[in-house]
Amino acid sequence: MAVVGGGIAGSAAALKLAELGVQVSLFEAGPSLVNGPPACHLHAGGNLYREISDQQCLKLLEQSIHTLRVFPHALNRRPTVIAVPNNDPGDPNALLPRLQKLQAHYAELVALHPNNQQLGPVEDYYRLYSREDLQALAELAIPDTPQSLDDWMIPVAKQLDLAAFKFPFVQVQEYGLSLLRIAATVSLATQRLAQCQVLTNTKVTHIEQVGGSSPRWRVDYQSEQGEQSIEVDYLINACGYRSGRLDDMAKLTRHRMVEFKAAYLAKWPSQQGRWPELVVHGQRGTPNGMAQLTPYPDGIFQLHGMTDTITLFKGGLVKSSDNSAQPELSPLLSRKLTQGWRPEEIAERTSEAVKHMARYLPSFSDACVAGRPLFGAQQIPGDDPSLRAASVSFDKAHYARTEIVKFSSALHAAEQIIDNIRQQGLLLGKPEGSAMTELRCTQGLSYQQVLDLAEQLAEQRNYPLALAR
Structure with missing residues (x-):
């Protein structure tokens, strides 16, 4: 074969x-x-995506657990924190019914086989944090190595502009994945x-x-x-x-789409403590699109921003035609795939990504380019x-x-x-x-x-x- x-x-x-x-x-x-x-996030529940169905989220949970069983050394074990900013029309409480379904399904999978407990104890799959919770955590010292779920929230509570957000925040055991x-x-x-x-x-x-x-x-x-x-x-x-x-x-x-996307690497000199992944929800394709901060060692962070000036690209989503099953990207994006990026393109888009995150995390404004972008095109079957x-x-x-x-x-x-x-x-x-x-x-x-x-x-x-x- x-x-x-x-x-x-x-x-x-x-x-x-x-x-x-x-x-x-x-x-x-x-x-x-x-x-x-680029792949940096294990979608063990799909909570980054408010727009997808609960059924897709349940399927992503099952598939993520299977992935960890097969690739045990690929895991970057840290939680994800999901926050809804004031500039977004969403309500953070709207996330709760899905989280409850995912937690219940995780419990069912663990009951089927103990090896399915890849995301920590079922009761810790997600946790909510009110404004008062975070204000109290902000008074604590940042630990060198987090020992509890609350420990992961201390740098978030200290450095995020809490006045820019709605509450509660959600901490969920969606871990990182090393490509x-x-x-x-x-x-x-x-x-x-x-x-x-x-x-x-x-x-x-x-x-x-x-x-x-x-x-x-x-x-x-x-x-x-x-x-x-x-x-x-x-x-x-x-x-x-x-x-x-x-x-x-x-x-x-075959009817399919192809989407070109990119993430960016930045070094954050004023970083304090070990960070969870941070996802700030936003409306895709608008100036307030989702912002995502993914931590690595040595003060390196990977950045997504779901705007046309950061992760998304104008003309970056293309469809197949009656004459060909292969969607064709523009010459500009095809050149990035085959020949790489020009230095000025890397600097410009990484700078936009840093500014996008710094709106919510002011101290992140001193982050600088740490490497070439992680980029590629992904296929999406159907329409x-x-x-x-x-x-x-x-x-x-x-x-x-x-x-x-x-x-x-x-x-x-x-x-x-x-x-x-x-x-x-x-x-x-x-x-x-x-x-x-x-x-x-x-x-x-x-x-x-x-x-x-x-x-x-x-x-x-x-x-x-x-x-x-």
């Missing part, structure tokens, strides 16, 4: 198939696996599986269905060894935002730009396409593909385990092994080592 695309979705599918004894060829055009759009440590885990896991052939720096140039009653796929590809070709029983399109190009080769139609919990679709015989929007959906997509392969009689034997089963090849790796390789990848990708830690 062949998987085209070595991001998290393609890598997860390849690892799961190889563990079942299937010979898999994993094609990746870049130099290493899982080198996609670099996932990439390292995947790379180390493939080395443990003889059935998984990884072909990096390899571009698929053509695919074609061949054969009659039992169709196969011919895959032509260009590598450092020249032009080559293989035939496989089943083909998985895991090309991410480029999925439409493979669909076009296969002469398949709903708010869709976050997506997984996979099937077309033609023996052809699947992964269509994940969030990293945590990758394993669920892989399981759906394996079910489809079984239904088509291409995989014998009984299914192993349950939907939450760990991958054996990612277990037993030491944290130090993963960290060492993650730091190497950070250097190769020209990012601060803090992003690996």
Whole structure:
């Protein structure tokens, strides 16, 4: 079987198939696996997104727990604090019904299996903080290492402009996720599986269905060894935002969108204490769009601002056409994807991101550029730009396409593909385990092994080592 695309979705599918004894060829055009759009947040409940359905949030919770079971060393363990500012029409109390549903569902998952308790005790999944609570915490000293849920709130209470917010604040156990440590885990896991052939720096140039009653796929590809070709029983399109190009080769139609987004790295000299992630809700695409502050070691923070001058881009959301399944970004955004950013672009957008957060966190105004942006394009199947919990679709015989929007959906997509392969009689034997089963090849790796390789990848990708830690 062949998987085209070595991001998290393609890598997860390849690892799961190889563990079942299937010979898999994993094609990746870049130099290493899982080198996609920025991922910093484990959406264990989807509370960043007020606009998505409760059903999507429950699905993201399940998928996030599964992700932590399979990639235990990828976790950045700190809570997320969600606040609603006065300039936003929302009511923070409107978040409570969803939080209660998520907490109840988390309790059900933990009751099913103790290994599902990946987000701390069920009763601590979320906690509310009133103005009086935060004012009291602001009087306390900031601990070097937080020991309690309240400890995480002390720097927030001391440095946030509380007069700019509505209450209560919500602290929720939505943790951070390290893209670099996932990439390292995947790379180390493939080395443990003889059935998984990884072909990096390899571009698929053509695919074609061949054969009659039992169709196969011919895959032509260009590598450092020249032009080559293989035939496989089943083909998985895991090309991410480029999925439409493979669909076009296969002469398949598909309606999808692609969105270009970016996050920015800043160093905060006046930082005090260890910070939780901070999300200030706002209306997407307006000057008051959501602001997001993600902490890393060494005073490095990743910034999102859901405005057209920060994370979003004018013309950054594009659709497929009747003539092609591949949405086409503007030449300006395509240039960023293929050639990188100009220094003045990095400085300008990072400065806008710092100003956006400093409206609520005044001392953050002294933050400065700490590295190149984390950027990329993500596919969104269909025509709903708010869709976050997506997984996979099937077309033609023996052809699947992964269509994940969030990293945590990758394993669920892989399981759906394996079910489809079984239904088509291409995989014998009984299914192993349950939907939450760990991958054996990612277990037993030491944290130090993963960290060492993650730091190497950070250097190769020209990012601060803090992003690996």
